[in-house]
Amino acid sequence: MPETLPGTAREIRLAEVSSGLPGPEHLIVAEVPLPVPGAGEVLVRNRWFQVFPSLRTLIAGGVPGTPFPPLRPGDTLFGPAVGEVVTAPHNDDPRPGDLVAHFQGWREYAVVPASAPLGDSLPDPAAHLAPGATAYAALTRIAGLRAGETVLVTGGAGGLGSLAGQIARLLGAARVIGTTGSSAKAERMIAELGYDAVVLRDGSPIGGRLAETAPEGVDVVVDTVGGEQLQAAVAVARPGARLVVVGTLATQLSAASGGTTAPVELDAFQLIAKNVTLRGLVGVDDETRAEWTERFGSWLRSGAATFPHTRISGIDNAPRALRELFEGRHVGTVVVEL
Numbered sequence: 001m002p003e004t005l006p007g008t009a010r011e012i013r014l015a016e017v018s019s020g021l022p023g024p025e026h027l028i029v030a031e032v033p034l035p036v037p038g039a040g041e042v043l044v045r046n047r048w049f050q051v052f053p054s055l056r057t058l059i060a061g062g063v064p065g066t067p068f069p070p071l072r073p074g075d076t077l078f079g080p081a082v083g084e085v086v087t088a089p090h091n092d093d094p095r096p097g098d099l100v101a102h103f104q105g106w107r108e109y110a111v112v113p114a115s116a117p118l119g120d121s122l123p124d125p126a127a128h129l130a131p132g133a134t135a136y137a138a139l140t141r142i143a144g145l146r147a148g149e150t151v152l153v154t155g156g157a158g159g160l161g162s163l164a165g166q167i168a169r170l171l172g173a174a175r176v177i178g179t180t181g182s183s184a185k186a187e188r189m190i191a192e193l194g195y196d197a198v199v200l201r202d203g204s205p206i207g208g209r210l211a212e213t214a215p216e217g218v219d220v221v222v223d224t225v226g227g228e229q230l231q232a233a234v235a236v237a238r239p240g241a242r243l244v245v246v247g248t249l250a251t252q253l254s255a256a257s258g259g260t261t262a263p264v265e266l267d268a269f270q271l272i273a274k275n276v277t278l279r280g281l282v283g284v285d286d287e288t289r290a291e292w293t294e295r296f297g298s299w300l301r302s303g304a305a306t307f308p309h310t311r312i313s314g315i316d317n318a319p320r321a322l323r324e325l326f327e328g329r330h331v332g333t334v335v336v337e338l
């Protein structure tokens with residue numbers, strides 16, 4: 001018997017734009033009529049969605065040229081989500097009961113374009129929310145990591161970084177170094193996430209401590225932080241090092257910054273003298289994403305890798321989850337479970 005659907009559903013909207021970091025006081029839980037799918041669309045009940053740091057940038061006005069539009073007061077927040085199809089007004093995939101990935105998180109129900117079901121490609125469907133494809137693309141496609149090399153991952157306990165360390169280890173890195181903001185996270189990074197050494201972001205300059213931790217330099221950098229940590233990475237880069245800039249957490253999550261620019265002063269002599277390659281990365285092509293999902297699934301099943309994440313239950317707690325992400329309370333991807 002077809003299930004009875006509610007007439008309304010809840011979603012999280014931006015109430016107002018703050019000058020510093022947005023918090024629960026700037027968001028509201030709105031009750032809205034259940035959306036109705038049109039041609040080529042399906043209605044899904046969201047099961048999990050990711051709380052991601054780019055929301056700070058989007059609420060602050062966004063960055064032209066990046067994939068996501070800015071958020072304005074009254075808009076519903078969005079982001080990676082996995083939902084269960086409840087009505088599909090056609091005979092193709094996906095069918096009711098299938099799980100699909102989409103970008104309409106932060107709401108209980110969403111109308112999304114029909115897409116292939118996720119199937120059992122990953123043993124835990126919530127693991128589709130991990131930003132591992134970007135880490136994998138940075139290490140394999142952009143940096144071309146070779147076995148025996150030394151890798152630095154800034155923000156190594158975050159959603160992306162907690163996978164980058166494990167991937168680097170599995171691809172044969174000889175030494176994996178990370179940075180993080182707390183010693184408790186550093187312990188977990190070494191015990192569980194493939195890191196050999198961790199340098200703490202503790203308010204004092206990080207460059208000297210990173211140089212002591214990597215006395216022979218680093219070959220590959222996955223930088224999710226920018227700022228002082230990118231400067232330090234350039235300083236410890238070995239000749240021929242490849243640096244991939246994927247994030248800007250130092251300014252993105254700073255209340256003092258506007259959140260939409262991430263200026264950093266680099267020593268160009270170091271780049272030239274050491275033949276350093278410095279590349280940005282945004283988005284992952286379909287082929288690389290499919291390869292990542294296949295490898296991630298087999299690593300998860302064999303126990304070679306984990307999906308580090310924190311689950312926070314209930315849409316009412318989603319605004320608090322955003323604040324906790326900004327405060328650096330959690331290791332790995334922050335997921336709201338509905």
Ligand SMILES: NC(=O)c1ccc[n+]([C@@H]2O[C@H](COP(=O)([O-])OP(=O)(O)OC[C@H]3O[C@@H](n4cnc5c(N)ncnc54)[C@H](OP(=O)(O)O)[C@@H]3O)[C@@H](O)[C@H]2O)c1
Nearest residue numbers: 157158159160180181224247248249250253281282283328
């Ligand atoms: N280019 C792409 O295609 C792509 C894809 C995904 C994500 N990204 C970007 O990559 C970055 C990381 O994403 P994520 O999802 O993995 O985020 P995340 O690391 O989970 O973000 C939260 C973490 O940021 C760290 N943090 C907070 N304030 C900081 C500060 N002032 N300086 C340095 N670190 C700070 C904290 O970790 P610690 O306590 O460990 O310091 C906190 O736990 C973000 O900038 C994101 O926008 C880019």
